[in-house]
Amino acid sequence: xxxxxxxxxxxxxxxxxxxxxxxxxNSSIDKMxxxxxxxxxxxxxxxxxxxxxxxxxxxxxxxxxYSRLMALQRMGIVENYERIREFSVAIVGIGGxxxxxxxxLTRCGIGRLLLYDYDKVELANxxxxxxxxxxxxxxxxxxxxxxxxxxxxxxxxxxxxxxxTTLQGFETFMSSLKNKTFCPSKQGIGVDLVLSCVxxxxxxxxxxxACNELNQTWMESGVSEDAVSGHIQLLIPxxxxxxxxxxxxxxxxxxxxxxxxxxxxxxxxxxxTMGVVAGLLVQNTLKYLLKxxxxxxxxxxxxxxDYFPTMEMKPNPQCSNxxxxxRQNEYILAKPARDAAAKAKKEExxxxxxxxxxxxxxxxxxxxxxxxxxxxxxxxxxATLSLIASITILMxxxxxxxxxxxxxxxxxxxxxxxxxxxxxxxxxxxxxxxNAL
Amino acid sequence: xxxxxxxxxxxxxxxxxxxxxxxxxNSSIDKMxxxxxxxxxxxxxxxxxxxxxxxxxxxxxxxxxYSRLMALQRMGIVENYERIREFSVAIVGIGGxxxxxxxxLTRCGIGRLLLYDYDKVELANxxxxxxxxxxxxxxxxxxxxxxxxxxxxxxxxxxxxxxxTTLQGFETFMSSLKNKTFCPSKQGIGVDLVLSCVxxxxxxxxxxxACNELNQTWMESGVSEDAVSGHIQLLIPxxxxxxxxxxxxxxxxxxxxxxxxxxxxxxxxxxxTMGVVAGLLVQNTLKYLLKxxxxxxxxxxxxxxDYFPTMEMKPNPQCSNxxxxxRQNEYILAKPARDAAAKAKKEExxxxxxxxxxxxxxxxxxxxxxxxxxxxxxxxxxATLSLIASITILMxxxxxxxxxxxxxxxxxxxxxxxxxxxxxxxxxxxxxxxNAL
Numbered sequence: 001x002x003x004x005x006x007x008x009x010x011x012x013x014x015x016x017x018x019x020x021x022x023x024x025x026n027s028s029i030d031k032m033x034x035x036x037x038x039x040x041x042x043x044x045x046x047x048x049x050x051x052x053x054x055x056x057x058x059x060x061x062x063x064x065x066y067s068r069l070m071a072l073q074r075m076g077i078v079e080n081y082e083r084i085r086e087f088s089v090a091i092v093g094i095g096g097x098x099x100x101x102x103x104x105l106t107r108c109g110i111g112r113l114l115l116y117d118y119d120k121v122e123l124a125n126x127x128x129x130x131x132x133x134x135x136x137x138x139x140x141x142x143x144x145x146x147x148x149x150x151x152x153x154x155x156x157x158x159x160x161x162x163x164x165t166t167l168q169g170f171e172t173f174m175s176s177l178k179n180k181t182f183c184p185s186k187q188g189i190g191v192d193l194v195l196s197c198v199x200x201x202x203x204x205x206x207x208x209x210a211c212n213e214l215n216q217t218w219m220e221s222g223v224s225e226d227a228v229s230g231h232i233q234l235l236i237p238x239x240x241x242x243x244x245x246x247x248x249x250x251x252x253x254x255x256x257x258x259x260x261x262x263x264x265x266x267x268x269x270x271x272x273t274m275g276v277v278a279g280l281l282v283q284n285t286l287k288y289l290l291k292x293x294x295x296x297x298x299x300x301x302x303x304x305x306d307y308f309p310t311m312e313m314k315p316n317p318q319c320s321n322x323x324x325x326x327r328q329n330e331y332i333l334a335k336p337a338r339d340a341a342a343k344a345k346k347e348e349x350x351x352x353x354x355x356x357x358x359x360x361x362x363x364x365x366x367x368x369x370x371x372x373x374x375x376x377x378x379x380x381x382x383a384t385l386s387l388i389a390s391i392t393i394l395m396x397x398x399x400x401x402x403x404x405x406x407x408x409x410x411x412x413x414x415x416x417x418x419x420x421x422x423x424x425x426x427x428x429x430x431x432x433x434x435n436a437l
Numbered sequence: 438x439x440x441x442x443x444x445x446x447x448x449x450x451x452x453x454x455x456x457x458x459x460x461x462x463n464s465s466i467d468k469m470x471x472x473x474x475x476x477x478x479x480x481x482x483x484x485x486x487x488x489x490x491x492x493x494x495x496x497x498x499x500x501x502x503y504s505r506l507m508a509l510q511r512m513g514i515v516e517n518y519e520r521i522r523e524f525s526v527a528i529v530g531i532g533g534x535x536x537x538x539x540x541x542l543t544r545c546g547i548g549r550l551l552l553y554d555y556d557k558v559e560l561a562n563x564x565x566x567x568x569x570x571x572x573x574x575x576x577x578x579x580x581x582x583x584x585x586x587x588x589x590x591x592x593x594x595x596x597x598x599x600x601x602t603t604l605q606g607f608e609t610f611m612s613s614l615k616n617k618t619f620c621p622s623k624q625g626i627g628v629d630l631v632l633s634c635v636x637x638x639x640x641x642x643x644x645x646x647a648c649n650e651l652n653q654t655w656m657e658s659g660v661s662e663d664a665v666s667g668h669i670q671l672l673i674p675x676x677x678x679x680x681x682x683x684x685x686x687x688x689x690x691x692x693x694x695x696x697x698x699x700x701x702x703x704x705x706x707x708x709x710t711m712g713v714v715a716g717l718l719v720q721n722t723l724k725y726l727l728k729x730x731x732x733x734x735x736x737x738x739x740x741x742x743d744y745f746p747t748m749e750m751k752p753n754p755q756c757s758n759x760x761x762x763x764r765q766n767e768y769i770l771a772k773p774a775r776d777a778a779a780k781a782k783k784e785e786x787x788x789x790x791x792x793x794x795x796x797x798x799x800x801x802x803x804x805x806x807x808x809x810x811x812x813x814x815x816x817x818x819x820a821t822l823s824l825i826a827s828i829t830i831l832m833x834x835x836x837x838x839x840x841x842x843x844x845x846x847x848x849x850x851x852x853x854x855x856x857x858x859x860x861x862x863x864x865x866x867x868x869x870x871x872n873a874l
Contacts, residue, residue: 068703124500
């Protein structure tokens with residue numbers, strides 16, 4: 001617009017110079033020139049864009065968009081935050097969860113985002129975050145690229161306006177995932193993680209099929225039709241249950257997997273539930289990519305009770321998905337080598353002296369999910385002692401102004417771990433006893 | 438801008454009519470008129486605004502911004518969603534949590550939002566949701582009003598660019614909370630809930646002081662300096678611990694309560710943690726205002742472990758805050774009347790036959806927090822039986838393709854409740870035993 005206005009000024013100037021003997025017309029042209037200058041100022045005050053940043057700096061200045069992220073390194077949470085620029089994440093479904101997930105990853109400075117959706121923005125989407133009323137009518141992919149490229153021009157955005165459940169859509173989906181141009185040296189296919197943020201069973205089964213075929217780790221997400229529960233799930237082909245391994249569990253998790261777009265039926269949705277699910281999903285994505293903390297195999301969110309169920313699912317040897325069975329066989333065949341590597345690593349490391357240490361030991365090949373499973377079978381004596389101390393503090397109740405209770409939150413975490421570690425027999429005994437009364 | 442361009446067209450037309458004998462100049466003016474028309478089209482394609490909506494409709498059409506929210510009624514989650522338009526919520530601190538909380542409430546169609554902040558938007562804020570690079574330099578309150586009024590013009594926005602910890606700021610803060618013009622018939626002061634989304638101890642103590650003085654229920658929120666934990670907390674003056682009752686707990690919760698703005702020190706932050714905390718905060722706000730589900734007295738989020746600690750805190754009879762002590766006395770004095778009302782309600786209701794039923798019984802005067810406490814002391818036999826059945830399913834493990842496990846998620850919820858109900862002695866015994874080995 002500014003260029004057009006500049007040309008306009010030149011036009012008016014030419015006109016004025018061709019009318020030297022018309023003072024009244026000249027003053028009218030002067031007035032128009034002032035008007036154009038005013039319009040130029042108006043256009044200039046419209047949104048400016050931030051410039052690209054070459055290297056992520058940890059410098060603490062207000063103008064550094066990455067200072068608060070690079071601080072994660074200084075605080076010892078992440079070893080090398082800047083690695084995030086090497087990663088490609090595919091987000092399938094740019095709705096209530098997918099759009100927020102895309103914005104979070106964009107603000108975190110992810111290297112490359114691949115976005116898939118075929119839908120358009122409607123006013124009915126305005127009760128969830130991200131899309132704005134002025135984007136109504138645009139495709140969700142176009143609207144997302146518009147907003148995300150303004151927020152962070154450093155992120156490489158690739159958008160695909162297509163339906164992955166169609167034959168052609170699936171082909172494009174597969175070839176886009178395989179494309180390694182962004183980082184030719186990387187292992188595996190062209191993306192590091194696939195996030196499924198779709199709202200129907202059919203699309204989930206398609207993502208499942210693609211990831212099983214490509215041996216690609218992915219994360220599932222979903223929100224129930226009544227808007228008050230949701231979940232995220234990590235799927236590693238061959239190692240964990242795939243989406244086809246355990247269909248009934250999906251029903252158990254409270255998610256209605258039939259399409260949400262049935263004629264005349266309108267699912268409820270809330271920006272809160274969607275925001276929490278997107279936050280948990282991207283948090284687990286960051287933990288998975290940047291190798292910190294514990295990546296949850298399954299995490300549910302029951303909004304009515306603020307309850308967060310967790311579970312783990314092994315693959316089903318009778319799974320109906322042929323590619324899943326292939327991945328399962330590969331995983332079993334690789335077991336001896338994996339065990340040997342784990343054993344070598346274990347011998348190398350000194351014996352951890354607390355549960356906390358145990359959890360923080362990260363293993364590249366196995367991820368810490370497996371390590372946590374191992375810790376279930378044996379509990380070192382020091383950890384037991386520490387647990388008893390923590391529980392004693394809890395049992396004595398909360399004493400205000402007592403500096404000792406600084407460790408209360410820590411005690412609660414330990415207690416929860418203790419409950420997971422203890423077998424359930426004791427609890428059953430107690431209930432049998434109650435029932436006999 | 439469109440009006441200016443229209444006047445420009447008129448000017449050019451006048452100019453053209455005053456030069457009937459200059460065909461070459463006329464064609465140059467024609468060219469300019471085409472240019473202005475093009476500019477008008479460009480200006481028209483710039484952001485449009487959605488119109489105000491008089492009544493919230495449940496009609497399932499793409500153009501209805503409230504259809505997915507009104508669906509909460511049809512699904513039996515909320516009794517009367519439209520009541521949300523009567524409520525006023527004050528948000529203190531429009532940073533990483535407060536801004537997202539404000540956006541969520543705006544998209545939910547809250548009646549009125551009061552926003553308080555004294556800070557300006559910086560590029561360093563871009564790693565959290567909400568603010569955009571083009572808003573750098575604006576006050577956070579102005580930028581928030583700009584974005585929120587575009588998203589939902591139905592919400593009444595009141596912004597206060599001030600520091601509540603100054604004498605004058607506190608006075609304005611207090612009088613704005615007391616102002617009842619928006620809904621003169623409402624009980625209490627002018628707002629229904631205060632959300633504290635500040636990042637320092639001093640500001641929290643000021644919100645605490647105001648709410649204790651005004652006998653106003655509020656919710657606290659916070660995120661740790663290392664960006665990987667956060668919490669929300671419900672504070673009801675006299676009934677729960679106030680922020681001054683239990684200062685050490687704040688430290689225990691992993692939040693560093695000293696200011697985050699120390700010279701040269703930069704706290705880490707993540708859009709994920711902030712988004713989850715804002716989501717949990719506003720979800721509890723909706724549950725509190727619209728009376729559904731369980732409002733958590735305290736809910737923590739440990740992002741490294743995906744662990745969500747909960748707890749309840751009674752007020753400290755030795756609290757240093759005089760207004761808190763006054764509220765505590767009032768609460769104790771009102772106990773007989775409260776007990777009588779609760780007893781009458783209990784006799785009226787039939788005996789619940791499962792834990793689930795028990796939790797769903799909502800009590801207006803007490804909220805269900807108290808009801809859950811009551812259920813801790815006695816567990817009906819049917820609930821015990823149901824728990825045993827659930828735990829048995831869990832103990833047998835997950836069997837893929839078994840339709841019986843549809844209830845697995847439900848079983849987990851029941852198990853968690855069982856663990857809360859059982860006293861901790863058994864667990865301590867078990868640990869003593871382990872330790873003796």
